Amino acid sequence: MSNNGAPKQSFSFADxxxxxxxxxxxxxxxxxxxxLLHLAQSEEGYISSAVIDTISEIVDCHQALVxxxxxxxxxxxxxxxxxHIIQVCQxxxxxxxxxxxxxxxVTAKCGIKPGETTDDNRFTLMKVECLGSCGTAPVVQVNNxxxxxxxxxxxxxxxxxxx
Amino acid sequence: xxSFEPVLTKHIHEEDCHTLAFYRSVGGYKALEKVxxxxxxxxxxxxxxxxxxxxxxxxxxxxxxxxxxxxxxxxPTYLINNADESEPGTFKDRLLINKTPHQMMxxxxxxxYAIGCNLAFIYxxxxxxxxxxxxxxxxxxxxxANLLGKGILGSDYDLDVVIHRGAGAYICGEETGxxxxxEGKRGWPRIKPPFPAVEGYLKCPTVVNxxxxxxxxxxxxNQGPEWFRSIGPEQGPGPKLYCVSGCVxxxxxxxxxxxxxLKDLIYDRAGGIRNGNELKAVFPGGSSSAILTAEEAMxxxxxxxxxxxxxxxxGSAGIIVMDEKVDMVQxxxxxxxxxxHESCGQCTPCREGTTWLVKMxxxxxxxxxxxxxxxxxxxxxxxIGGLIDFSQGSFGKTIxxxxxxxxxPVRSFVEKFKDEFLSYMPNLEVVA
Ligand SMILES: Cc1cc2nc3c(=O)[nH]c(=O)nc-3n(C[C@H](O)[C@H](O)[C@H](O)COP(=O)(O)O)c2cc1C
Ligand code: SF4
Ligand code: FES
Numbered sequence: 001m002s003n004n005g006a007p008k009q010s011f012s013f014a015d016x017x018x019x020x021x022x023x024x025x026x027x028x029x030x031x032x033x034x035x036l037l038h039l040a041q042s043e044e045g046y047i048s049s050a051v052i053d054t055i056s057e058i059v060d061c062h063q064a065l066v067x068x069x070x071x072x073x074x075x076x077x078x079x080x081x082x083x084h085i086i087q088v089c090q091x092x093x094x095x096x097x098x099x100x101x102x103x104x105x106v107t108a109k110c111g112i113k114p115g116e117t118t119d120d121n122r123f124t125l126m127k128v129e130c131l132g133s134c135g136t137a138p139v140v141q142v143n144n145x146x147x148x149x150x151x152x153x154x155x156x157x158x159x160x161x162x163x
Numbered sequence: 164x165x166s167f168e169p170v171l172t173k174h175i176h177e178e179d180c181h182t183l184a185f186y187r188s189v190g191g192y193k194a195l196e197k198v199x200x201x202x203x204x205x206x207x208x209x210x211x212x213x214x215x216x217x218x219x220x221x222x223x224x225x226x227x228x229x230x231x232x233x234x235x236x237x238x239p240t241y242l243i244n245n246a247d248e249s250e251p252g253t254f255k256d257r258l259l260i261n262k263t264p265h266q267m268m269x270x271x272x273x274x275x276y277a278i279g280c281n282l283a284f285i286y287x288x289x290x291x292x293x294x295x296x297x298x299x300x301x302x303x304x305x306x307x308a309n310l311l312g313k314g315i316l317g318s319d320y321d322l323d324v325v326i327h328r329g330a331g332a333y334i335c336g337e338e339t340g341x342x343x344x345x346e347g348k349r350g351w352p353r354i355k356p357p358f359p360a361v362e363g364y365l366k367c368p369t370v371v372n373x374x375x376x377x378x379x380x381x382x383x384x385n386q387g388p389e390w391f392r393s394i395g396p397e398q399g400p401g402p403k404l405y406c407v408s409g410c411v412x413x414x415x416x417x418x419x420x421x422x423x424x425l426k427d428l429i430y431d432r433a434g435g436i437r438n439g440n441e442l443k444a445v446f447p448g449g450s451s452s453a454i455l456t457a458e459e460a461m462x463x464x465x466x467x468x469x470x471x472x473x474x475x476x477x478g479s480a481g482i483i484v485m486d487e488k489v490d491m492v493q494x495x496x497x498x499x500x501x502x503x504h505e506s507c508g509q510c511t512p513c514r515e516g517t518t519w520l521v522k523m524x525x526x527x528x529x530x531x532x533x534x535x536x537x538x539x540x541x542x543x544x545x546x547i548g549g550l551i552d553f554s555q556g557s558f559g560k561t562i563x564x565x566x567x568x569x570x571x572p573v574r575s576f577v578e579k580f581k582d583e584f585l586s587y588m589p590n591l592e593v594v595a
Contacts, residue, residue, distance in 0.1 A: 025325045027239070027282065028365060033347030034330055038289070059347065072349035073330035075289045091251045092450060092497050093408040093483055129333065129501055130251040131290055134408035134481070135415050144292035 011050035014043055019058065029059040033069055037076055046077040074128070082117040082124035084162045087141040090127040093134035102138055102155050103127060109159070122162070169418040170402040171378050175262035181297065183304045186265035192310060194384035198273050199318045206277040210380070213388035216399045219245055219336075219373030220449070220478050221564075222467045225274075229370055231360035232278045238367040242275045242283040243345065245373045247329055247336035249288055250449035251501060252481025255404040255416050256374035260287075260294045263378065264301040268324075270377030272310065273384065275322050278370050282323050286341050289330040298326050333505035337563050338371040339363075340507065351509050352563035375404055395421030399467040399477075407433040409484035410440065422466040429460070429484055440486035444580070448478025450498045451568030453575035475575075491583045495576040496524040502569040510561040516547040517569055532588035540577050544570040 013019050022035045036058060040051045047070050056063045070076045088094075088102050103114060106125050110118050117124040133139045136148030140155065147158055174180045174189055186192070198206055211226030232240055244267070248256040259267055275283045287295055302324055305311045313321045332350050334340040340350035342364050363369020379401055383391050392400045403421045405428050408414040412434030419428070425447060429435065436442055445460040446452055453475040455463065463469055470477045485494060503517040520543055523536055548559065548570025560566055577584055 025323075028346075030347035031327075031345060031365075034328065034344065038328055038330065061347075065348070069347065069349055073289075073332050075329075075331035090497075091501055092446075092494060093252060093414075095497050096409050096483075096485070096489065096494075128331075129504060130249060130253075132248040132257050132288060133254050134252050134483070135254050135406060137408060137414070141290060146293070 009050060011040065011044065011048065011054045013039065013054070023058070030061055030065075033059050033061075033066065034073075037066075037070065041076060046080050082121050084122060084142050085124045085126060086159075087126045087128040087131075089129070089131045089133075089137070089139045089141075091130035091134075093130070094137040094139055097137035098152070099138040101152060102140060102150065105152060105155060106159070109156075123159075167402075167418075167420055170382050171259065171263070171266070171375070171404060172416070172418045175258065180262050181264055181301070183265055183301075183308060186263070186269075190385065191265055191381070192269055192316075194381035195269050195272055195310070196316060197384050198276055199316060199320060203277050203279060206273065209388055210277070210383060213383045213391040214397065214400050215376065215379055215383060215391065216401075216467065217373055218375035218379075218403070218479070219371075220250065220451070222399060222477060225372060225376055228360060228372075229274070229278050231358065232368045232370065233361065234279075236368055239282065240278050240280045241364045241367055241369045242271065242278060242280045243338075243341065243364065243369060243371045244271050244283065244285045244377055245336065245338065245341060245371050246285055246287040246291070246294075247341060248291075248374070249333040249336050250451060250479045250481055251498070252406060252408055252446055252449045252483040253479040254406050254408070255480070257291060257294060258404070258416050259374050259378050260291070261297065264298060265305070266378050266381060267374055268301060268305055268310070270380040271324065272315065272322060273380045274370065274372060274377055276320055278368075280370075281321050282325070284345060284364075285324065285326045286335070286345060287326060287328055288335075289328045295326060295328055302326065332507075333501075334507045334563075334565060337565065340563065341371060342369065349507070351507050352565070354562055395423075396466045396468065403465070403480060405432075405465060405480045405482055407482045407484065409482075410437050410486035410489065411435065411484050412437050419465075422464045422469065425455075425463050425465050425482070426461045428465065428482060433484070436484065436486045438486075440488060442484065443487050443489055444485045444491065444494075446481065446483040446572070448476045449481035450483065450501065450572055452476045452478045453571045454579060456579050475571075491576055491580040492524065492528060492587055495573060496521065496528065498576075499524055499569070499573055502565070506565065506569075510566065512547045513561045513566050513569065516543045519543055520569075520573055527584065527587045530587070532584075534588075536588070537577060537581065537584060541574065544574040 023032050026032050036055050052063050052066045056066045088099055090099055107113055110123055112118055112125050114125050114127045131139045138150055140147045179185045207226050207229050215225045216222045246256055271283055311322055311324055329335050335344040335350035337352050339353035344350040359369040394400050400421055402418055405417050407428055417432040442457040445455045459473055467477050499520045503521045506513050506517045508514045548567035
């Protein structure tokens, strides 16, 4: 769940056992960085500076290194997003199958452009690159779920269903 | 169309095909039993004899890659299964993971045994969340059945497997970018040599293999390297998954022998061009391959050498079909924009060149093309990527082959469809 309130001063993982389990899988600590960032984001909704502090302590490396990583990967967010992150694939096969229309539809219906979040925090719209499912273009990922071979009508229904 | 019986995808339409019980019922893990009774060197020799070439893009012979692992090293050896699948037009590994995850696991265990690895990784792209959950369940099944863990199937061989999720970066599919990412850093590719087989993950000998490459292994041991070599061209044989998408009636993954005519894939398996339109252009091997004209596409076979002969490549066999309605300048921009976004930014020609290409194409589309634009695109692409020489591993002007992966397709668009680019500059004298 997203935490859209004021940034927390400190962060600790919900389940320390999960953290230990991740660390124990790798021969060195820093390799656990991405999995810990994923875990933190699934708990907090984004990577806050408090998360960065906590993780840099756990893996025993400088905060700058953690931040460097966070800024490199598009799936790691440095600010809160809407409850439903609508990620429309814009790469060639999807584009040839109507992806642009899907983006325009969200913009027309919800008043947000790619990168923006609705005022009620319901949706964030993003354009993303090839999702590895070009045979079922156009593809939209909402949070963790793929929605494939979408017509405009199905997309409309999907948006309605996301509260 | 030949009546080839699928090997890798034979059972994907059957119920519960992803489970261990099902996989065992069709002979799964028999190859592993055989392999565990062989010496690692014999395993490597068998794979060498099969001529299996990597299915991730570069087509490097798998057995040869394994034999580069030094056998006098006191460091641990690692296997990484490359499940990053991010090349535009490619969606075969996702199918293999979803439908036959144990085939992939068996391949991973065989490869790990061959190279003396006791800890292997599956690097899976972060977006494949559902697949990650499935693989976690598959691992649990495998541990329970003593296919992983200590003393596998009563042998003295131990192996653990860890699933590692990426976080949205195309460049982490490149093997050294992937290794950096696994080490908890940004995915900046490394200068080679040293190659990963000598200095990879945590500076230890490491083999990176693609999902589909690994899936072939059980079959090579079940049916023998001669059988494998007899499928398709001898220099790069075997069953192959082809992903067909874009302007076709029935996009999907199709399994055929190496060397199947591209025409058959488009017009037979994928049901032809939608709306009865004419074929215009095709990416044969993902968006990093040089684009083919309709005429080239109708005459080429889908194997490593046939495509190199016409200055393109098999790559990941991600076939993107474009029909007469597609604007080639817009399509070129779509692809250039992809590479601009995904460049890791380490090398100046790649970082700046991709940005310039996108700016120029946008300007051209908005009617502001200038006389020098065509030549300038040639210059920029030459600066990013050099000549095609697949024998050399990396080819030239940038740290990793991403440079070529931008340069060849963009250049091929302009060379093969120059009229369309010029038609965006109606007020110019045609200088070409
Ligand atoms: C820019 C770039 C992206 C790549 N992306 C992938 C990928 O998503 N999946 C993959 O298996 N190989 C990818 N490769 C190829 C890998 O570097 C490597 O050659 C391959 O994983 C080796 O496995 P193989 O020998 O079994 O093919 C990519 C290469 C480059 C240059
Ligand atoms: S060629 Fe491009 S992607 Fe590869 S290392 Fe250089 S900047 Fe990064
Ligand atoms: S182009 Fe959209 S999933 Fe590949």
